Amino acid sequence: MTQFSRPAAPARRGLMFVMSSPSGAGKTTLSRRLMAEDDGITLSVSATTRPPRPGEVDGRDYYFVSPEQFQQLIADDQLLEWATVFGNRYGTPRGPVEAALQAGRDVLFDIDWQGTQQLQQTDAASDLVRVFILPPDLAELERRLHGRGTDSPDVISGRMSRARDEISHWGEYDYILVNDDADACLDEIFAILKAERLRRKRQLGLASFVRAMLGD
Ligand code: 5GP
Numbered sequence: 253m254t255q256f257s258r259p260a261a262p263a264r265r266g267l268m269f270v271m272s273s274p275s276g277a278g279k280t281t282l283s284r285r286l287m288a289e290d291d292g293i294t295l296s297v298s299a300t301t302r303p304p305r306p307g308e309v310d311g312r313d314y315y316f317v318s319p320e321q322f323q324q325l326i327a328d329d330q331l332l333e334w335a336t337v338f339g340n341r342y343g344t345p346r347g348p349v350e351a352a353l354q355a356g357r358d359v360l361f362d363i364d365w366q367g368t369q370q371l372q373q374t375d376a377a378s379d380l381v382r383v384f385i386l387p388p389d390l391a392e393l394e395r396r397l398h399g400r401g402t403d404s405p406d407v408i409s410g411r412m413s414r415a416r417d418e419i420s421h422w423g424e425y426d427y428i429l430v431n432d433d434a435d436a437c438l439d440e441i442f443a444i445l446k447a448e449r450l451r452r453k454r455q456l457g458l459a460s461f462v463r464a465m466l467g468d
Contacts, residue, residue, distance in 0.1 A: 263356060268380045269381050270363060272421075277431055279362060289438075292357060293359065294359055295359075298314055298342050298363065299316075302342075325345070326343070333363070378453065383427045387415075
């Protein structure tokens with residue numbers, strides 16, 4: 253029988269996995285579970301001018317910064333994208349994302365449609381995988397926002413009207429999931445991630461891998 257040598261497995265380019273949804277669609281829970289169950293993906297921690305909610309930790313949930321500090325990050329070209337949401341500013345620090353991608357790690361972004369559009373307009377567009385998470389219906393969304401107990405009725409009604417706006421951007425995403433069951437939704441997220449990791453364009457050493465396999 254012919255002896256075949258085994259070529260080294262090809263290296264992979266990291267991907268940028270964006271999850272957007274109206275608030276209350278369960279995205280935070282899904283992204284926490286994804287991070288806990290997959291050690292190949294790193295969460296991009298955003299900078300924001302919004303004050304911390306109870307239980308939120310600086311550097312883990314967000315980098316909580318002043319409006320002046322945020323403006324300085326923009327001036328220093330340290331943000332990949334940024335947007336104003338509910339009157340507060342949010343942005344993605346560039347450095348950690350570039351370091352993770354270069355190391356072949358995937359990065360998870362919990363950003364809104366404005367940020368997703370900006371990433372789509374950069375050189376990074378080919379690394380992007382855009383997932384939009386819909387709630388099963390708007391009544392359920394409102395119930396979840398009340399259940400969270402962290403926001404005032406005024407804030408909740410603002411979030412409901414912004415939810416309609418956010419949902420209207422579903423057509424700008426590659427995958428649309430309806431989160432009526434978190435376990436099923438998470439399975440779908442893993443399926444997307446698994447397939448996207450196998451895309452030919454992300455497998456950097458594929459040509460030399462196949463050449464070595466064929467002995468060329
Ligand atoms: P929250 O204040 O509820 O944590 O987030 C409000 C909204 O801001 C969410 O839709 C979230 O996805 C979005 N967001 C959080 N960080 C960023 C960011 O860095 N960039 C953009 N464009 N949106 C963000």
